[in-house]
Each structure stands twice: as C-alpha cells, then as structure tokens.
C-alpha cells in the first residue's frame with residue numbers, strides 16, 4: 040500500500056493486467072508517442088497526459104499500438120480484435136471524440152452479443168477523459184456517460200478516486216463485455232492509498248462513502264469528492280448525509296440507492312453531465328417510482344445547465360456543480376416537506 | 382507573377398503579427414494566466430498568409446486547433462482574439478470558445494476546431510453554399526498531416542470531387558500529429574490520395590511565402606473557376622511543442638533550431654524583398670515595431686477586460702428556444 044495518484048493507479052492497473060494476460064493490448068493516439076519522430080525516443084508521451092507512460096518499454100510494440108488520428112478505424116479495430124481473441128484497451132483521449140467513431144461502439148461492439156444470439160464476446164475497454172473544470176471548452180469537456188449508459192450492451196464505469204480507478208479498471212479489463220471507462224481529467228493528480236497488489240472492484244455494487252440520517256446524496260465520478268466535502272461541512276451544522284458512489288452506471292445498483300432513500304427520506308443527485316436525460320433523471324425516476332412513499336421532500340438534482348461547456352473561467356465555474364451548490368441543495372430539501380410542497 | 386507592393390506589405394504584416402502574437406502567448410502561457418490548451422503556429426505563418434492573400438471576406442476558411450494564424454491571416458481582429466484566449470467578454474466569441482474555437486463568420490472564418498478533421502466536411506458545405514448561391518466564393522480547409530488520416534477528411538475529398546465543389550484542401554504538413562511522426566502515421570502519399578479522389582495536387586515549401594502565394598493562386602483560381610477541388614500540400618515545420626507544455630523529446634536535438642535558422646518565413650521574405658529591391662528594410666522595420674505595439678496593447682487590453690457576465694452562460698445555446 041502506498042500513496043498513488045489517479046494517473047499512477049490507472050497505469051498500474053494496465054501494467055498488472057498486461058503482465059497477467061498476453062492478450063491484453065493497448066492502442067490509441069500517442070499512448071506511447073515518438074514513432075516516426077526524428078530523435079528516435081520511444082514512449083515520448085505515454086499518453087497525452089502521461090497515463091500510459093512506460094508501458095511500451097515494458098511490453099513492446101506488439102502490445103502497445105500507437106494509432107494514426109483515425110478513431111473510427113482503431114476503435115472499430117478494438118471491437119474486431121476483441122471479438123477474435125484479443126482483449127484490447129483502446130484510448131479515445133477525450134470522450135468528446137466519440138463523435139468520430141460512435142458507430143463502431145453503438146452499432147458494432149455494443150450489439151454483437153445480442154445480435155449474434157449470444158455467440159460473441161467483445162472484451163474491450165475504451166478509456167477516455169471526461170469532465171469540465173479544465174478550461175478545455177465545449178469540445179473537450181463533456182461528461183458523456185449518459186450517452187453510453189443509454190446503449191444496451193455497454194458497461195459504463197466512472198471511478199471516483201485512485202483506489203476505485205485501479206480496482207475498477209482491472210475488473211473492466213477482465214470483463215467479457217465492452218466497457219467504457221471514463222477518467223475525470225481534473226483528477227489525475229489526486230492521491231490516496233492504493234494497494235500495490237492487483238484487486239478488482241465488482242461492477243454494479245455502489246459504494247457508500249459515508250452514512251448519515253438526513254439526506255442521501257448520489258454522486259458520480261468527481262462529484263463524489265464534492266459531495267463528501269459538502270457533507271463534511273453539513274455535519275458541523277448538524278445535518279448528516281449518506282453519500283453513494285454508484286461506480287458504474289451500467290450495470291447500476293438500484294437497491295443501495297432505494298435502501299438509503301428509505302432511511303433518509305431525502306435525495307440529492309449530483310451529476311456533471313448535461314441535465315436532460317442524464318443520470319440524475321434516471322435516478323430520480325427510479326426513486327420516484329419505487330420509493331415514493333419514503334420521500335419527505337422533492338428530489339433535487341445538482342446538475343449543470345443545458346448548455347455546452349463554456350471556456351471562460353467564471354462561466355465554467357458557474358456551469359459546474361460544486362460543494363457549495365450541493366450544500367445549498369441539502370439545506371433546501373431539509374427545509375421542505377413533500378406534502379407541503381404538494 | 383509580380384505581387385503588388387500593397388499585398389507584400391500586408392502579407393509581411395500578417396506574418397509578423399502571427400509570429401509576435403504566438404511568441405507572446407508562449408511567454409504569457411508560462412505565467413499560468415492563460416487557461417486551457419494553446420497550440421502555436423510559429424514557423425508556419427507563410428502558409429496561412431500565402432493562401433489567404435487570395436481570399437476576400439466572401440470566401441470561407443475552416444481552421445484547426447492550431448488556428449491563430451489562419452484567423453489573423455483571414456482578418457479576424459487581433460485584440461478580440463487575444464481577449465478570447467484570456468476568456469474575456471470582449472473576445473471575438475465573448476469568452477465562450479477560447480483558443481480552439483475562435484471564429485468570425487463575418488470574415489469568412491468558420492472557426493478554429495477542437496476536433497481534428499472537423500474542418501474538411503464543413504468546407505464541403507461552405508463550398509456548396511458558394512456554388513449554389515453563385516457568389517463566386519471559394520472554401521478552403523486547412524488541416525494537418527495528422528488530420529489527413531481522419532475518415533472525415535477522406536470522405537470530404539471524395540464528396541468535394543463528386544460534387545465538383547469550389548474547395549481547396551490545404552494539408553499543412555509539419556511532420557507531426559502530436560508526438561507521432563507523419564512518416565509513421567500517414568500511409569502512402571498526399572499526392573496519391575489526391576489522385577485517388579480525382580483531384581489535382583499541388584505542393585510547395587510552406588516557409589517560402591512566394592512559393593505558397595504562387596501555388597495557392599493556381600489552386601484557388603482552379604477552384605474558383607468551377608473546375609472542382611484541389612489539394613494543396615504545404616511542407617512546414619512547427620517551432621513549439623504540440624501544445625504549450627510539450628517538451629518535444631520526439632524531435633532530435635537542434636531540429637527546431639535548424640528550422641528557425643534556415644526556414645524562417647519572415648527572414649526569407651525580408652531577404653527576398655530587400656535584395657530584389659521590392660521593399661526597403663525600413664518599411665519592414667516600421668511594420669515590426671507597429672506589430673509589437675499592437676500585440677502589447679492587445680495583451681494589456683485583454684488582461685484589463687471584463688469577464689463575461691453570468692447571464693452569458695445561458696445565452697446563445699439556440700437562436701430561439
């Protein structure tokens with residue numbers, strides 16, 4: 040056990056799985072970098088933010104494939120390779136680039152197993168960065184997990200910390216279905232204790248990062264840290280919260296959420312993705328349908344507005360959910376009573 | 382062909398403006414004051430300027446993530462660009478787009494682009510507008526060697542040929558897409574790709590303004606006269622990292638220094654026009670100092686400019702909702 044960054048945790052998961060299983064290969068733009076360069080330096084980048092650094096050196100060119108800037112072909116190649124014996128981990132860099140290769144995911148990888156009558160396995164992982172807060176503007180800041188969650192056949196993983204990232208990525212690589220693994224780009228330098236040895240975290244099992252009596256907060260990815268920060272502050276004011284990290288939005292652990300709402304009677308969902316048809320809507324519908332009787336106040340969603348992600352710092356701040364906004368939402372639901380509102 | 386004195390002066394000024402703008406950004410970025418990603422165009426100035434010298438506001442261009450040069454060459458306001466990069470309300474996109482999304486439709490500038498290969502399809506559309514509206518306009522897609530491998534780009538070459546569009550596909554080949562060399566990533570040749578889609582291919586040294594100007598003139602005349610699309614392959618070198626913060630370990634020591642020494646489009650231009658007696662050095666010196674002042678003022682104004690107001694967040698998602 041030692042302190043590791045989110046970046047290191049992901050690197051270690053890839054390294055350990057590549058050691059364990061020779062069928063695990065990497066591909067993506069500059070996952071190594073330096074090919075065709077004049078210095079002869081290989082592994083010049085190790086990923087655009089250094090996440091795959093050192094993997095070329097250890098595993099060689101047959102396992103680590105730099106690609107041309109041709110997402111449709113290499114994401115499709117990952118699907119094809121997965122269906123024929125390899126276990127590719129393809130890096131899409133920014134999840135926003137899914138626009139250039141969605142067919143290979145939506146109509147190919149996701150549907151093979153069902154369309155082929157259960158006869159295919161497509162053990163591929165697509166890693167990509169998501170999230171705002173980096174001044175990366177409208178085409179490099181989106182949180183597109185609802186898009187993938189919407190597609191039957193895909194599994195969708197959004198780790199909330201370095202520990203979570205390592206265990207969930209190892210699980211993703213060993214999973215026999217196509218998995219979308221989304222890394223919040225603002226979190227790469229976050230650190231926490233991460234075991235040196237390999238371990239897995241199962242999909243579809245939410246993690247309760249704290250338990251309280253008053254309000255249940257479901258938060259996704261980077262929002263989990265913000266929810267806990269808000270909960271810390273609220274505790275000092277005498278309000279205690281349960282914070283749930285679903286870990287995976289597909290499969291999705293409904294039971295844990297329902298159980299917690301039964302206990303607290305109040306629900307806040309914190310979701311960084313665009314607010315229409317996002318996870319916050321999905322979770323709200325679940326609770327409205329199956330735990331309506333337990334609700335003491337309306338469900339509140341802490342989500343960005345229905346706009347592209349703005350570039351300018353103050354606008355991006357305004358756009359993003361934050362610990363302040365979560366704290367305010369909790370106070371609002373503490374004041375409200377469902378019957379009075381109705 | 383003889384280039385008018387006025388064009389020479391304007392072109393030199395545009396190239397110098399791009400150079401100083403980018404070098405200043407390099408310095409300012411290091412202070413941490415500039416948010417987001419910034420990709421500099423230094424070393425490639427003659428390409429944007431040599432091509433855009435043949436265009437007017439009615440013609441359309443689409444640019445890339447490395448877009449500042451194209452914007453300046455197409456006449457986008459430099460102060461507004463600087464303010465945009467600083468995320469201010471006075472920016473050309475009101476601070477909502479930043480470096481990778483500078484656009485000014487009134488200048489025929491259809492935007493820098495955060496998506497590699499995003500421009501060529503848009504340029505097919507712009508060229509279609511010019512063709513259908515019969516406004517005599519042409520549409521130019523600037524894109525990199527890396528972007529030449531995107532499916533979008535290859536489909537656009539095909540579409541432009543099928544529809545015989547007044548389009549020019551300018552491949553700005555600086556030898557790298559991020560940290561990967563074009564010699565690894567690009568199979569075959571750009572020339573064969575053009576031939577494969579049945580369009581004329583032209584190429585030139587992108588650090589020689591006169592070569593770019595002459596070749597682009599031919600390419601643009603061809604497209605404008607209704608003979609269909611052209612590919613123009615411009616050989617370039619970039620002087621800074623892929624983005625600010627890239628230490629370029631993939632390039633051999635001295636490579637950039639040699640490029641700066643031997644293939645500096647500004648030096649080349651100055652030598653050429655002064656030795657041929659087309660312009661005197663003092664006229665160029667005057668431009669240099671005017672440009673320095675302009676960029677200095679742009680930075681000061683950008684830093685002093687107001688941030689966007691909160692209401693801007695919700696504005697302009699739609700025309701009407």
Ligand SMILES: Cc1ncc(C[n+]2csc(CCOP(=O)(O)OP(=O)(O)O)c2C)c(N)n1
Pocket residue numbers: 068108110132136139445446447495496497498524525526527528529555557558559623
């Ligand atoms: C669809 C898509 N894929 C990948 C990227 C990431 N990316 C940004 S610039 C770049 C390299 C582009 O190389 P090239 O087209 O040669 O342009 P240059 O940077 O050399 O000017 C890459 C891979 C992107 N922005 N969009």
Ligand SMILES: [Mg+2]
Pocket residue numbers: 525526527553554555556557558559
């Ligand atoms: Mg390039």
